[in-house]
Amino acid sequence: MACVAWDPVGMPPAAIAPLTLVLGDEELLVSRAIGECIAAVRAADPEADIREYDARSLGADALMDLSSPSLFGDRRLAVIRDSHDLPEDVRTTLCGFIADQPDDVTVVIAHPGGNKGKKLLDACKTASARTIAAAKVTKPADRLMFVQGEFLRAGRESTAGACRALLDAVGGDLRELGAACSQLASDTTGTIDEEMVARYFRGHADASGFVVADRAIEGDVAAALRELRFATAAGVPAVLVVSALAQQIRTIARVASAGRQSADTIARDLKMPPWKVDKARRQVRGWTPETLVLAHTAVARADIEVKGGGTDAGYALERAVLEIASGRGGR
Secondary structure (H helix, E strand, C coil): CCEEECCCCCCCCCCCCCEEEEECCCHHHHHHHHHHHHHHHHHHCCCCEEEEECCCCCCHHHHHHHHCCCCCCCCEEEEECCHHHCCHHHHHHHHHHHHCCCCCEEEEEEECCCCCCHHHHHHHHHCCCEEEECCCCCCHHHHHHHHHHHHHHCCCCECHHHHHHHHHHHCCCHHHHHHHHHHHHHHCCCCECHHHHHHHHCCCHHHHHHHHHHHHHCCCHHHHHHHHHHHHHCCCCHHHHHHHHHHHHHHHHHHHHCCCCCHHHHHHHHCCCHHHHHHHHHHCCCCCHHHHHHHHHHHHHHHHHHHHHCCCHHHHHHHHHHHHHHHHHHC
8 A cells, every 4th residue: 555645735636546545533634635626637637536424425216326337438436435434234334345346437445543343444455455555644844834834825925933833822733724825825915924924913903013022031121012002902801911911930940840752642641732841941041040030020910910900000010021021031
């Protein structure tokens, strides 16, 4: 069974095989792999008969119909999703079908992997199915490659800093990342850089607050104050900025206390995505337990003041940001 590993930067090869197994449970990658297979069949025959089935709609009658010769000699494509959920009798019939597959029928089977429905996976292997791996993208480096690939697909160049900034702002969900990349590519011109990502997401209150927090934690006083003023001008509530500061400081403190274990191990223990662990590890450099305590104190005081305990929420935020940014490295 030839296996085509899904490259997060690119797409699977466009050439279509008689039998293709899309193996994995990353929904976006599965959908794209199937879409590429459909596009390849349509490119070869614009009049091709495309049929899509899932575990509920694929039955013995549908398989019998596919087994019968086409009256007009048309190419046919059968896409079968959720194949692990097929009833046992239908799965057995499907295994027999792909063992003696008609020449005019192309079959694409999507399976998430695992032991459920393994009989069908074995049948695909025996039938020398072309396999496209579409497993969950969990490693930070692979997510970064995915973002870079999305910009390349849109015909745009991007910096590594911009891709990391987008991951920080959006998170690890591939569909959200893909949508964000598409929006950035359509709304901007030139090379996509970190400043462009920050400017675009400035309209998102949560993201703006976290940009302020990132610059403060990294010790960049000027950038932290600039981002704070941008966020304030955009109408980001002071409580959201304080919340972002608190969350980021708490995150780097938790990651710092986890020791030198692998990012995946720490992520599992702390119940946070690995990319967030890697980011926190970069940001924690220059911090000590003592300066982290001072940063926590600054945030706690600002929290009280912006919630009515003070007279000037803007001043309270600036003081907190200054204290945090100046505290990195013991300054």
